[in-house]
Amino acid sequence: MSQPLTLFWPIFPQRSDGRTVVNNKGTPVRNGPTEAQLDRTPNEQGQSDYYRLIDKDDAKHVDWRKKLGGMLLREIGRKEDEDKWQQCILWDFPEGYRLYEHIKSKTNGESKNHSGGGHDRQDAYLYGYPKGPRKRFRSPVEFFPHLLWLLTDESSDYSNCTCRICSPNQVEVEKPAQAARPADIMSNAPSAMRTMSAPNGPVPVNRNTVPIPIRRSSVGTPSTPTAQSPVTKPATPTIQHNAGLIKAPPRLEPTPLPQPHSVDQQVDSQYNKFVARPGEVVWFRRSGGAFGLGLIARRWTSANGTHNGMYSVQPLSYPGHAPPQEVVEAGADVKPWLAWSVPSCTFEYLRNNPTISYHQANWKALASGPWEGHPEVDASILAAKAIDMTYTPFERLKMIPNNGGEERHWNGIYYGAEKVWRGEPVRLRLGLGSDVLVISEIIQKVSTVGTNQVNSKVELRGDVYSYATVPAPNPKSPPALPPNNHVPLRMREDMNWRNQTLLPSASELCYWKLISANQRVALEDVKGRWYEISVLFQQFFFDSVQKKEGGNGSWMNARGDATGQSKEPGTLRADRLEAFGGAIPGQLRLVDGLDPPGDHEKPATAMQGIELGMGAATGENNFAIDDFMNFGEDTTMPFGDSNIY
Structure with missing residues (x-):
């Protein structure tokens, strides 16, 4: 199984005072560059001087967030996480x-920066401070x-x-390197930020690099600066009559789960x-004993209760060749x-031309030619790869007109090979790959x-949950876990x-920890459906658990x-x-519901044409299933293992 080249620990900022529009003497104004500053048209001398919004995937945007994430983990992370300072990133x-x-450039395509160098002036500024666009931040450190x-x-x-900006006259006080940090700072942090493991202890901080907020009284003359990071007060909003009302950000609350709209959604x-x-x-x-790739056309439960469930599967093949559907029992025979x-x-x-789709x-030539190989096997592989790069929303709930288009809300989406509903979890690509998003929209x-x-x-929008554990030294009196009524x-x-x-084995309990509510996630940031470990990966x-690795691997x-x-999100x-x-x-045709097929609808249970059994032969070509099931040691799931099913 392939892994991302670089792994980052995401931090989710849950509180913000940011504003995209502010009130300027009774007039709402854009809290960012003006329309004139956004205009990229060169002047009469051919000079360009404008601002552009930096996308989230832009290198400079990522660089800012990596630096901020590293500084946050270094400031309020755990001692054992100090080696991850360079692998931490602010989610957004x-x-x-x-x-x-x-961006500022000279005429004739020449450009210079403020130091007279040979590059465009490309300074980055972070807008959003609630007092207007003149109050902007010029660097991650700032x-x-x-x-x-x-x-x-x-x-x-x-x-x-x-x-x-908040304290223009603030005098930085260097903190001694060995000074003690307040023990309760992280008791307040989880509601506002997180890393892949819940932080529970301080780490050393280079005080000469980042200015740390100094605690001062809320009213009256500021108290003498101390060498501590802030210890927060009760969450009471401060009213400043001359600057308007600034409310404390709401506490993290889970999003209610959407209700199923159909029998299939309820079953799933x-x-x-x-x-x-x-x-x-x-x-x-397949009926010959080998495993192949196919499309689930129908599912049902047997009337006499002898089986948990049955599937009708259409094998994938090449155009013009249509193997009959096969009936497969739910369980170890379908993955x-x-x-x-x-x-x-x-x-x-x-094999030598892997880019051929x-x-x-x-x-036609492969099926009738003299070359060694099996067209149905290869067609199923390439067809599955092609399907993996498609998406199809289904069951539209509403449509909202938007500037130059529409905003369509759907109850589900086929994403790659899988079918995903609102109200269920999907695996996120970002971070270490163990967080899940419970979809609400x-x-x-x-x-x-x-x-x-x-x-x-x-x-996609929804709540992000992370796998978390708490110690349980006394198995007879385990600690109470947080309520999970909003978890599927x-x-x-x-x-x-x-x-x-x-x-009993690790003296701990696990639970799903809410780390981000109503989070927006691009479709391409989803790895796929979330599956129960207790069903597929026992x-x-x-x-x-035996290796003391936590029990939540990818x-x-x-x-x-x-x-x-x-x-890439794929093709619609x-x-x-x-x-x-x-x-x-x-x-x-795909059949919804759980009704069993009638006698005239029952698929064939025996294969016709190619036989993919162990060592079976087709014509003059010999093909062993080992050639097809070349999954590698790291990704092969042991079918039929009694410890799994």
Whole structure:
């Protein structure tokens, strides 16, 4: 299973005083560069002098957030996390703060900066301070004291902030390197910031690098500066009549879970029911004993209760070749597409040309030619990769007109090989890959020109949860865990299952810790569906607990790993089956609900044509299943292991 090249610990700023619009003598004005400053038109001498908004993915934006994240972790992180200062990143600037770049160039394409060098003047400024655009921050170091104040002082008393804007006359006092830090600072921090592990202790800080807020009284003459980081007061908003009312940011509250809109959505919200869903691509055990790739066309529960569930699976193949659907029992014979890394193709030509897509391959020539290989196997691999880079929202809830387009709200989305609903968790790509987002909204922002749709971008909103543990030295009297009424049932039940092992084996309990409410996440930042460890990864969990690794590893691939395009959201398909193209029969339809098929609807249970059994032969070509299931030691899941199922 591939891993990100660089791993970062994200910090989520939950409090902000940022404003995008401020009141200037009764007139609302933009809290940022003016319209004239945003105009990129050169003057009569050909000189350009303008500001541009820096996108979140821009290198300068990332650089600011990496520096701020490292300073935060260094200031209020744990001793054992001090080696992660360079791997920490602010998820985003506090709400209302935006980074702009001032670009200034000379005529004839020549450019210079304020030092007379050979580059454009490209200074960055962070706007959003509530007193207007003239109050802007010029560097991460300059903004850091204000950010630290936002995240640690719940009183919202600006006199407690030592940034150059809040305290222009503040005198920095160097703190002795060995001075003690207040023990209760981190008792206030979790509501405002977090890292991948809940911080619970201080780390050494270079006091000559970052100015630390100095605690002062809220009224009257400031008290004598001390050498401490701030110890916050009760969260009472301060009213400054001459500057307007500034309210303390609300405490972190979970978002209510949306209610299911259909039987299928309700079934998918249940614990340890059907792992696979209609419309998904899965690995399934074919009637010949080997595993292949197919589309879940239908699922049902048996009337006599002899089986937990059954699937009708359409094998993926090449255009013009349509293997019959097969009936597969739910359980160990069906696994998610992302459970395994994709094996190599059987045709040498396709192995040597990995950029050839499903639609580019000459399947007619491969199927009829003399070359060694199996067209159905390779077609299923390339078809699954192509489907992995598509998305299709479904069940539209409402549509809101927006500037130059529409904002469409959906109840679910097919993302790659998987089907995802509102109200359920997905795995996030950012950080170490163990955080989950419980989706509350699926929003598609569509730009249109006339009646033509020209652009589509999907954004998810919801609460971000992190896996957390608490010590439980006395198994007979374990500590009470935080309430989890807003956590989906599947997550709650899976955590209860984990704690049955963690409590006696590791003397600790785990829970889902809310770290960010109503967070906005781009579709491409989602790795895929979240699956219960207790259903798919039992042995991995037991091994992790035995090795004292915490019991929450990332044991699945991410959408886009198979194609190397994980940073791309993929291509919008208007209909789910459109994403499959010629890999499935044209007359195939997806069936919702759990009703069993009638006699005339039952799929074939025996394969026709190619046989993918162990060592089976097709014509003159011999093909062993080991060639197909070349997953590698790190990503192979042991099917049939009694410790898993």
